[in-house]
Every structure is written in structure tokens, then in C-alpha cells.
Amino acid sequence: MQSVAVIDYGMGNLHSVERALRHEAPPGTQIVLTDDLAVIRDADRLVFPGQGAAADAMQALRSLGLDTVLPELAATRPFLGMCLGQQILLDWSAENDGVDLLGVIPGKVERFPGHAIDSAGRRLKIPHMGWNVVRQVQDHPLWQGLPREPWFYFVHSYRVLPTRAEDVVGETDYGDPFASVIARGSMFAMQCHPEKSAADGLRLLNNFLRWDGAWR
Template sequence: MAVIDYGMGNLHSVERALRHEAPPGMHVLLTDDLSVIGEADRLVFPGQGAAADAMEALRRLGIDRMLPELAATRPFFGMCLGQQILLDWTAENGGVDLLGLIPGRVERFPERAIDNEGRRLKIPHMGWNVVRRVREHPLWQGLPREAWFYFVHSYRVLPAQGDQIVGETDYGDTFASAIADGPMFAMQCHPEKSSADGLRLLNNFLRWDGGW
């Protein structure tokens, strides 16, 4: 399997977590080599930073042209910015066109978001929060219906199709923290930083055949 390296984010921590959970005989490669990416039996697409920089890097490397087919034909896991980039458009950086693999857009959290007790919430949303399962999915196997994950982000995805939302999180309002379509699964959080629940999720992905 391959972790797609386009220079955005803490890729080595993702690679280490996957290697820790990989079954015997599975090789985890961090790579920007198009031939290796194209031949991998499963892919992880992480990311941190600005959407405009990420899209520029993907286009420069030619990875953007490969992702639509790859994400439709093998187990594919988008993480953090790697979730957002799957949608059509983001308001970040003045508006950026994204990959368009999941219908919808990406918007910043409201500046004056408040919690249930009327307290103003900080942006970015940073720290531990609950991902609440709203649809069954093979990657949820062995996880509680409300599992704790680690987040760092100022923007959140707004999918156009509600049936693609498999997990939700509350921060001011409720946002789609996990989405899925066919062999594609994506989360806004950082599973590699999310202790036991995050590692269980990665373990499930590494054994998933892409069926849903």
C-alpha cells in the first residue's frame, strides 16, 4: 500500500502508524512516484496546510489526474486536508476548485460559533472531540458509536449528499467528520494522533477490501 506524498502535512507520523498496524507481509510506502501510486492495492491520502498549496502540488506532480480512478477502484483513505480536497470547492484562499470526487463544498467555521452553554468557541477547532457514527461502515468495526479523535482544522466539509456522511462531530453546529463513497473513506481528524480508536480505524482500513 502507498501513502501519497505531495509535500503537505506530517506524512511520516501517518506512515509510522500504518506500519505499526500493518498485517505481516504488507509493505507501507511513502511515495510521490506515479507508477508506485498507480500500482498500490490501497492508498492513504493525508494532508495539512492550505488548500491552494495542496492543489498546486498535486497538479505539479500529476497526482490530481490519477486520483479519480484510483479512489474509485481500491481502498482509499483521505485524512484531514486529504478529506477536504475530495470535494468540489473550498472557501479557503479566496476560493479554490478541488478534485470534485465528492459533491459538496468546504467552508470555514463561523467566527462567532458558540457551544451549548453559549460560550464562544475557538477557531481552529483543535483537540479531542467525538466522532459519532451515523451510518454503518466496515471501518467502524470494533469502535464505539461515539469514538474520540484528534482534530486541528478551521474548515469543514459540507457534502451535498447526506447518504455519504458516515460520522458527525459537534463544534458549534454539527459537521460531517467522516464521509464515504464506494471504496473511498475520508475523515477530518488525524487517526494517527488519536490513540487506540485511531489505530483501530487504521487497522480496519488495512484489512478492508473496499466493499460497502
């Protein structure tokens, strides 16, 4: 029986993530919503969601002892970051006057520029909220069975800017293209919410629950 830990550090509504995973889980899969460091360490797979401010998230992770553990765990087993759980994997965020993050992926997090416009010249609203296309820019096992440009649901004001192009596996246009999906080894992280993204999101979660963590 495989175990999947959904990491609960008090940031966001995690029950919708838990329900979506249960819907797609193979028989015999144990899915647990937890902040217990021992349970998280022992899990076969980790899901790292999140909503809210980067500074609050990092404070919560430090209080649970997860700030030093997560980089190690993300490199040793299938690991799925979502929304704020993607941003926290980078080095630094401009949010809250500047916040040091986990440093799993080199790069920074910045707010969308206030002057961004769409293809028709209209000013774009911040936050970026609603459905948008994720354009696959690299093959990855979690894209299996999905169209080349699947639709996912987004709610965010900040975007990740990875240093290395090879860490970007999906891009989305909002004014300019931004890295909506990043990956390295056994870690895969999305700015969007697969648990709120209908059939495409559920298919991605299904793929994650069956992925052996191998990539490149």
C-alpha cells in the first residue's frame, strides 16, 4: 500500500486537494492530510499545496521544522507542488518586502507587472484569476494523456522566474509568458490548481499518483 501525505502547514483549503486525490487514487492508496514531520518523512509521495502570503508560509514551515526537510524530500520521492507550494520552492520572493524561500529551484518570485496588457491592448487585472492554457514546453510523465495545451484554473498575483530554462516544463501567457509549471527530478510544481481544473486537472493528479518519480 502506498501512502500520500498532503502537507498541512495552515495555508489554504487543503480538503479539496485531499478529495481530488482520493477520487483518482489507485486501490490501496492511503492519503493523509498532516503536519506530522514523521508521517511526512515516511510517505511514499508528497503533495505541497498552499494559498496566501509567502512570509506567513515560511514562518509556518519553520515552526513545523519543514523548512530544512522539504528540499531533501522533494529530491527523494514523487513531490507535487501547487500554487503557493510552487513559489516557495524557489530562492526568494518579492512578496512581503522580500522573503527567503526553500531554494529547491534557483530563481525568484515577482508580482505581475501592473502595466501588463493582453493581445488586444487591454490592461490585465491582477490577480490572474480564472481558466488559462498551460503550454507544454518539455515532455514529462505527468503530461501523459493530456492535450499539448490543457486548461487549468489559476488564482495568483505573483509568478515564478526560474534561473534555468531547463527547469520549465509548462508556460502560460498573461501579458508575457511565465513559467506556470516547473520540474526537476522527482519534483513537479504548478502555479495552477489541478484539484479545481476539471478533467485535465484530475488526469494530472492521476498521473502523479502512478508516477515513479523518474525524469531525466
